[in-house]
Amino acid sequence: MHLVRVAAAALNQTPLDWDGNQARILEAIRLARRQGVAVLCLPELCIPGYGCEDAFFSRGTILESWRVLQELLPETKGMIVALGLPIMHRAANYNAVCLVADGHIVGLVGKRFLAGDGIHYEPRWFKGWPAGKFVQWEHDGHSYPLGDQIFEVGGLRIGFEICEDAWVPNRPGVELAAQGVDVICNPSASHFAFGKHEVRKQIVLGASRSFGAAYVYSSFIGNEAGRVIYDGECMIAASGHLIAEGPRLGYDDVYLTSAVIDVDLARMIHARRTAGPAVDDNLRRITRFDTQLPVADLPPQEPLPAPAWPDDKREEFSRAVALGLFDYLRKSRSRGFVVSLSGGADSAAVAYLVHLMVTLATQELGVAATCARLGLPEAACTTPRAIVRALLTCVYQSTANSSDTTRNAARAVAEAVGAEFLEFDVDPLVRAYVRTVEGAIGRELGWQGDDIALQNIQARARAPGVWLLANLRGALLLATSNRSEAAVGYATMDGDTCGGLSPIAGIDKAFLRQWLRWVEHEGPAGVGPTPELRAVNVQAPTAELRPAGAHQTDEDDLMPYPILDVIERAAIRDKLAPKEVYRVLASRFPEHGRALLLLWIKRFFRLWSQNQWKRERYAPSFHLDDENLDPKTWCRFPILSGGFAHELAELDAVAGRDG
Structure with missing residues (x-):
């Protein structure tokens, strides 16, 4: 029986707050040490903050991140800690995780799949790390293993999926499982959206079941940079079971979620479930580092x-x-x-x-x-x-x-x-x-x-x-x-x-x-x-x-709000043409009649087109779901356009035939 305590930390970081971010990372490391944690996973880009935006282009941001990393190294004595930071390699920026053990840099992994949908803009600042690529990275007078690799530290095999890496079909975890990793760490910056935590949970549970490894998932908490809210969801799963889950949407700056895993048991389960070829160290780069990890006591089994x-x-x-x-x-x-x-x-x-x-x-x-x-x-x-x-x-x-x-x-x-x-x-x-x-x-x-x-x-x-x-x-x-x-x-x-x-x-x-x-x-x-x-x-x-005396109401000026919201989702979220929106409304709200539905659909499309300039000038808002209309983070539309004139003419033709 090989018992190891692993942990994930949620941090309330602020972009470019070097002293504050470092202090919160130190607090997480010290909390983990007091609990006897052997492996600690911190969120991606936790050193500079995730939301630095074009400051990632600044060499100063890269250098300051590395400076903070160096100052944190002595605090990792007797532990393994994953820290996120940007690095530059051959004139390209990469979103990387540095694995540190016992005060030493063991190596770095670059994020393979970058988030670039709506609220995320990673491809603007970073390059995706190529699958299978491994180099010796020369930096600051030293050479470090960088790239597609797994780490064997103190007899424990550790691999990484970095946030978006876990949300794609050809995720790195498949390769990691084939190489018999014991722990997959996922340092994330996964933003809040309604119902999203259930999707995350299924990703984590499915990975721990399919890959036969303990899965440690960390993220940020709070409003990091203005528009994005992070719910701080940290999870640890083993063999398809959630064995630890942290609080969500809390007000503290640091939350630590830890659990004890039985490495020997996980390896036995993995051996029974894996029908593929045996591990071949030549197929994937393995970086080894010898150290003594703290041994965990088996806690009593209690439900979450x-x-x-x-x-x-x-x-x-x-x-x-x-x-x-x-x-x-x-x-x-x-x-x-x-x-x-x-x-x-x-x-x-x-x-x-x-x-x-x-x-x-x-x-x-x-x-x-x-x-x-x-x-x-x-x-x-x-x-x-x-x-x-x-x-x-x-x-x-x-x-x-x-x-x-x-x-x-x-x-x-x-x-x-x-x-x-x-x-x-x-x-x-x-x-x-x-x-x-x-x-x-x-x-x-x-x-x-x-x-x-x-x-x-x-x-x-x-x-x-x-x-x-x-x-x-x-x-x-x-x-x-x-x-x-x-x-x-x-x-x-x-x-x-x-x-x-x-x-x-x-x-x-x-x-x-x-x-x-x-x-x-x-x-x-x-x-x-x-x-x-x-x-x-x-x-x-x-x-x-x-x-x-005018008895003014919003819905008289516009249309019933429930109908407005159905039109908005169909037209803007689902990108349906006016004639297709009409069919949606006609099936859902037949009681209003053809004339009113046509009036409301035309009103929506005309007002939507005319008022993009207003949406461009709104004060910053919080991203709550993937139906946001904020042109700076999710829904881009031209300020000047044809106003759907052709499409609305098509609508009249279709509605006339249907009538």
Whole structure:
């Protein structure tokens, strides 16, 4: 019986934060040492941070990463540690993992398959390492084994799949299994998306079963670089069973997940399952390093603890965005948040998510530690509600078209979450702008002919005051637009889109309304309901920019939100032509009739084409799923286009035949 403790660490790193990143790596190594860990897998590019973007082109980034690696070497005495960093070889950059043992560099492996879809842009900065390629890498006056290899350290055979390597059909693990590796480490930077953790889990379990090796999977946690949230999922599997799993979406900087594996048992299982040829060392490069590894004691076999919260999209959304806000606040060095609270669903959701951020952080870290992380004065560190009060200011900005309903709803939400609540009357500003323009053009403006302009000036008049307040307090102004509005440009640029961060721009309105009702009645696990949200949930969504007699609602202006979201997914995610979208809608919503479906489809495509410029100017948003409309990370579309004119003509022809 050969027992070895292996571990994976989740780290909350920040790009180019050399001292901070090094400190968190050291904390993970020291935690692992205290637990008797022999093999520790850290996330890919953990030294510089994954999200360095074009800074990977800087020679300084390469050199600083190597410097930090050298300083970490003495800390690995008596252990094996996998550390991720960029390297340069023959005028090309590679995303590499360096295996360090007992204070020495054993060798490096380059990532073979690069992530280049949407949010990932690795092929811009790195080259994929060629399969089967092995070199002696000359660097800093020394020679190191680099390339397609496995490592035999202290009698333990270790191989690597680096993040994307495990998501492709011809993954390196197949070759590693043929060479009888005992442990496959997967240092990853796998971003959060709804339901993605189940996919990851099946990849890890399947690999441990098929390859006959222990599989150790690590990743980042938190909002590393602004748009991307990492859930920190670390897993260890053996023989198709998950034997250890770390927490997800937590607020600490370092999480260590460890388990004891029986190497002899794994080799016996591998021998029974493998029908191929025996291992031939000549088929694959093996780099050996002699050292003594700590021997583990066999722990009692206990089932994995139940997750702290249910596997539910509403829970994932709540916790991912709350964690994203927490890290964005402290890493941007802002001193709080300002929200223009309209009394409607979107701004209420944003204010609640700030409240939830504080609730979850204090539940895990405690009040004092949360305040310390956020840089708040001691006077604010009495209760979670006091922290919210210190961090969040909500402002209701009324015009002549505002109602008591939205004013009272805004106040109720602010009081429920514990925010400071202010009111601005911006109607004098609106009237002054209107009079100025009327005087310049020589005519009065009226709703009959100037509807959109008169609506927009009200939204824009609200921006300067909240920007001023945010600047005075060193706070971050949060924009409140959602993904459904972004799809059709149903937002006033420099009005309700203004802000330094747009936390709900990645989520559709239909889900957001359903989520708010869930928060009202049930709420996240361990937090409970917020019944005061009823004041928002009973209203029909409205911009409230026309006179009250117009009875304005969003869905009258656009279309029912559930239908808008189906069109968006079909047209943008699935890339269907308008005539194909029509067939989707006709089968799902026949009750609306042909004329309305045609009207809504044409409206969507025309508004989508006209408003790409708005999406280009949105404040950074969080990536929550692979249906994001953010042109900087997922969904690129030309600012100027033909506007689907030909395709919409085809739609009329098809709908005419169907009719």
